[in-house]
Amino acid sequence: MSEAPAISQEERDELRRNGILLTSLEEIYNWGRSNSVWPLQFGLACCAIEMIAATCSRFDIARFGAEVFRPSPRQADLLIVSGTVTKKMAPQVVRIWNQMGEPKYCIAMGACAISGGPFKQGYNVLKGIDRFIPVDIYIPGCPPRPEALLNGLIQLQEKIKSQHLKGPDAPRHLRDDVDCIYPVPEFGEHDLVPPKNPNLYEPPTLVRPDKP
Amino acid sequence: MQSIEQIRDLIVARFPGAEVTVIQNPGPAAQHSLLLGHAQARDIALFLRDEPSLKLDFCSNATGVDWPEKEIVETTKVKVAQPDGTEKLVEQKTKRLQPGYLEAVYHLYSMALKHGPVVIRLRTGNRTDAVSLPSLTPVWRSCEFQEREIFDLFGIVFEGHPDLRRILMWDEFKDHPMRKDYVEPDDYEWEPTPHDAVLTKAKGHYPAPGSTANAEGGM
Amino acid sequence: MQNEPTSSAPGLAGTPANSSFDILHSPLGSPQQGASVREVNDPFHGDLLEVSMGPHHPSTHGVFRMVATLDGEIIVKLKPVFGYLHRNHEKLGENTTYLASMPYTDRLDYLAGMTNNWAYALAVEKLSGQVATERAEYVRVIVGEMMRIVNHCCLVGFLFNDLGTSFTPLLYAFREREKFLDLFEELTGTRMMYNYQRFGGCRVDPTPEWLAKAKALIDGFPRFLDEYEQFLTGNEIMLARTQGVGRLSPELAINAGITGPVLRATGVGYDIRKVDGYGVYPRFDFRVPIGDHGDTYDRYMMRILEMRESVKILQQAFRDLPAGPIIDPKAKNRGLRPKAGEAYGRIEGPKGEIGFYLISDGSTNPYRYRVRPPSFINLTVLEDMCLGHSVADAVVILGSIDIVLGEVDR
Numbered sequence: 001m002s003e004a005p006a007i008s009q010e011e012r013d014e015l016r017r018n019g020i021l022l023t024s025l026e027e028i029y030n031w032g033r034s035n036s037v038w039p040l041q042f043g044l045a046c047c048a049i050e051m052i053a054a055t056c057s058r059f060d061i062a063r064f065g066a067e068v069f070r071p072s073p074r075q076a077d078l079l080i081v082s083g084t085v086t087k088k089m090a091p092q093v094v095r096i097w098n099q100m101g102e103p104k105y106c107i108a109m110g111a112c113a114i115s116g117g118p119f120k121q122g123y124n125v126l127k128g129i130d131r132f133i134p135v136d137i138y139i140p141g142c143p144p145r146p147e148a149l150l151n152g153l154i155q156l157q158e159k160i161k162s163q164h165l166k167g168p169d170a171p172r173h174l175r176d177d178v179d180c181i182y183p184v185p186e187f188g189e190h191d192l193v194p195p196k197n198p199n200l201y202e203p204p205t206l207v208r209p210d211k212p
Numbered sequence: 213m214q215s216i217e218q219i220r221d222l223i224v225a226r227f228p229g230a231e232v233t234v235i236q237n238p239g240p241a242a243q244h245s246l247l248l249g250h251a252q253a254r255d256i257a258l259f260l261r262d263e264p265s266l267k268l269d270f271c272s273n274a275t276g277v278d279w280p281e282k283e284i285v286e287t288t289k290v291k292v293a294q295p296d297g298t299e300k301l302v303e304q305k306t307k308r309l310q311p312g313y314l315e316a317v318y319h320l321y322s323m324a325l326k327h328g329p330v331v332i333r334l335r336t337g338n339r340t341d342a343v344s345l346p347s348l349t350p351v352w353r354s355c356e357f358q359e360r361e362i363f364d365l366f367g368i369v370f371e372g373h374p375d376l377r378r379i380l381m382w383d384e385f386k387d388h389p390m391r392k393d394y395v396e397p398d399d400y401e402w403e404p405t406p407h408d409a410v411l412t413k414a415k416g417h418y419p420a421p422g423s424t425a426n427a428e429g430g431m
Numbered sequence: 432m433q434n435e436p437t438s439s440a441p442g443l444a445g446t447p448a449n450s451s452f453d454i455l456h457s458p459l460g461s462p463q464q465g466a467s468v469r470e471v472n473d474p475f476h477g478d479l480l481e482v483s484m485g486p487h488h489p490s491t492h493g494v495f496r497m498v499a500t501l502d503g504e505i506i507v508k509l510k511p512v513f514g515y516l517h518r519n520h521e522k523l524g525e526n527t528t529y530l531a532s533m534p535y536t537d538r539l540d541y542l543a544g545m546t547n548n549w550a551y552a553l554a555v556e557k558l559s560g561q562v563a564t565e566r567a568e569y570v571r572v573i574v575g576e577m578m579r580i581v582n583h584c585c586l587v588g589f590l591f592n593d594l595g596t597s598f599t600p601l602l603y604a605f606r607e608r609e610k611f612l613d614l615f616e617e618l619t620g621t622r623m624m625y626n627y628q629r630f631g632g633c634r635v636d637p638t639p640e641w642l643a644k645a646k647a648l649i650d651g652f653p654r655f656l657d658e659y660e661q662f663l664t665g666n667e668i669m670l671a672r673t674q675g676v677g678r679l680s681p682e683l684a685i686n687a688g689i690t691g692p693v694l695r696a697t698g699v700g701y702d703i704r705k706v707d708g709y710g711v712y713p714r715f716d717f718r719v720p721i722g723d724h725g726d727t728y729d730r731y732m733m734r735i736l737e738m739r740e741s742v743k744i745l746q747q748a749f750r751d752l753p754a755g756p757i758i759d760p761k762a763k764n765r766g767l768r769p770k771a772g773e774a775y776g777r778i779e780g781p782k783g784e785i786g787f788y789l790i791s792d793g794s795t796n797p798y799r800y801r802v803r804p805p806s807f808i809n810l811t812v813l814e815d816m817c818l819g820h821s822v823a824d825a826v827v828i829l830g831s832i833d834i835v836l837g838e839v840d841r
Binding site: 237238239240241243269270271272273275277317319323326329331352353354355356357358365379380381382389390408409 | 513514517519521522526557558559560683685686687688689690699701706769770771772773774775776777784786788790791798799801803807808810811812840
């Protein structure tokens with residue numbers, strides 16, 4: 001599994017040429033789920049339009065096995081946060097994320113979902129969804145082109161394929177020491193309470209070198 | 213369409229003693245406006261809507277404006293008698309505190325006669341306790357959500373509004389963010405090229421170069 | 432259930448002559464057509480059920496939420512809840528310069544960025560006393576009408592999604608949209624966020640090749656519309672689901688400030704392109720389609736007919752496009768400091784009257800920057816249109832209003 005395979009890639013390729021397919025449970029499990037990622041039908045803002053464009057005939061996300069957009073979070077594997085997350089919307093997004101069954105993945109699509117984007121200075125804009133839920137893939141752009149979304153999806157597939165079923169780098173849902181439920185923020189008098197999930201998000205620190 | 217002065221005269225002829233003031237707009241758009249007193253504002257609005265020569269049946273835009281109190285410095289030239297008997301022109305600066313107020317602005321058009329806009333304004337007494345205005349939603353239904361928005365973002369209380377609740381922010385929210393003196397929650401995070409207001413915030417969070425303390429992120 | 436044949440609907444042609452209505456004395460939110468709520472002493476009368484649809488719901492076009500009170504499946508009360516995409520557009524507009532707000536306007540109604548640009552440019556031109564060049568006015572008409580076609584095309588696709596066709600009409604609509612977006616991308620550099628208009632003109636001049644391509648696309652567009660209509664307009668299910676559903680009276684529509692195709696479907700011929708005659712619109716020969724029932728079917732037909740009129744306008748604009756500078760060489764864009772004053776400028780966007788109200792205090796930033804969002808104000812009558820209908824119809828009615836949340840919540 002997580003150890004080095006007993007048979008080298010060259011030997012495997014040689015066997016495959018002779019009609020023998022060698023694989024491991026981990027490999028075929030990841031191969032299967034990486035090629036049938038079901039995204040949640042969940043649009044927030046401008047990026048959602050490009051997400052729809054990606055599903056339509058020209059870009060055709062079905063080529064990557066991800067065309068089955070599910071309206072219910074219970075049936076979805078992938079949350080594409082496509083657009084600005086406002087503070088009023090953030091609790092609902094976290095709630096939807098909690099409702100999704102593991103294994104689940106999150107793509108932050110567009111500048112707003114990553115950091116607040118052009119609206120970062122707004123009083124009602126969350127400065128990035130990674131303050132409340134873990135993000136696997138960031139797709140920059142305002143909005144990202146459908147090709148960028150497809151590239152992000154391919155990156156996510158690579159990530160899924162590289163996950164191990166055992167060991168210290170096993171995904172969240174296969175480990176006992178990680179809580180898969182994320183706290184939902186509440187509406188406060190001036191801001192969300194808390195304004196970020198401290199276990200998840202660390203503000204970037206800046207260390208300036210002292211003057212010589 | 214009549215000029216704004218003619219409309220004012222029409223209103224005054226119909227409602228003698230009504231407080232109606234013409235506010236001139238010095239800009240090139242020259243969209244002058246009428247400032248209405250609170251007492252008869254709704255009657256005047258109804259009159260503007262139904263008067264056959266105006267028929268302003270379409271209230272297109274309703275919005276709030278915040279005018280915080282500000283210090284106005286007026287310079288006047290005063291002749292001051294000098295000790296030697298002559299007079300000298302001396303500039304004298306007088307400072308005057310213009311009280312702050314909140315304002316609701318309505319842009320009216322006529323769909324029947326296809327003219328407009330006629331701009332009417334209502335002003336509150338101040339920005340703290342006398343912040344109520346008569347609601348014009350009973351006259352123009354289009355104000356329903358817009359007045360709720362003004363209530364939410366500016367804090368003007370519209371009396372007679374059927375459903376005055378916050379509309380854009382959540383109900384527990386206490387501030388009025390579109391006011392000029394609104395201070396947003398301090399959740400600054402590091403930016404590579406801060407400027408203007410952001411730079412001021414950045415300085416509060418990340419000490420100037422050379423200081424010994426290592427900076428920490430916001431919140 | 433409420434599908435009365437269209438012929439029995441009251442004839443409401445033309446602008447209402449009598450304004451005998453008095454909203455002042457009737458309770459707000461009174462049902463338009465008598466809501467078929469069972470009497471309280473009905474033995475089958477049950478409890479009312481409150482259903483919250485949204486902010487995450489596949490049929491609410493984004494993060495819109497409505498709280499509906501149901502008697503069985505009939506809506507007796509419906510309150511929209513806003514703010515899930517409130518991105519503080521107006522506050523940001525007050526903290527940036529006049530020109531820097533231009534890219535933000537693209538993100539208001541993100542299906543029709545070009546018309547938002549235009550409305551904002553028009554308002555600032557009014558505020559600062561600038562005039563766009565003649566060629567720029569023609570180019571504005573060209574890109575604006577193309578944007579209207581794109582918007583209406585998508586709307587029809589989304590409306591049929593709401594009717595339960597699950598994606599197929601949307602695939603056709605988005606296929607056409609991509610052709611227009613390719614043109615916009617060639618002209619402005621981006622697919623959706625154009626940042627194209629400037630005060631006094633437009634940012635780049637379309638090349639003759641671009642114009643030829645656009646003209647070819649527009650010339651072929653009626654063929655697509657014919658094909659589209661052949662599939663959709665006469666469809667039996669579509670007729671049953673939309674005719675007589677969500678009827679709006681012209682009196683209420685005017686009083687509630689409804690604009691755009693939703694207003695014109697009720698029979699009120701109010702089109703700002705004709706009324707204000709901004710830009711070079713008075714030079715074009717086009718008609719304003721008007722409905723007479725104000726129901727969902729009429730609102731759908733308004734979009735189809737407007738697309739056909741837009742094609743006519745575009746063909747005239749391609750024919751008459753004059754030579755000359757695309758932007759006034761003396762136009763002031765960067766560091767613009769308009770004289771103190773205020774201006775309200777509006778245009779006929781695809782969704783209705785989109786206007787900008789600006790107050791200048793003589794500095795580089797607007798003192799007050801206000802967007803008049805058409806789809807936000809058009810939602811005022813959502814409850815009136817939905818009362819007495821089932822939940823499934825409410826989804827269709829909402830779809831026919833054509834909302835974009837970026838503009839509703841700003």
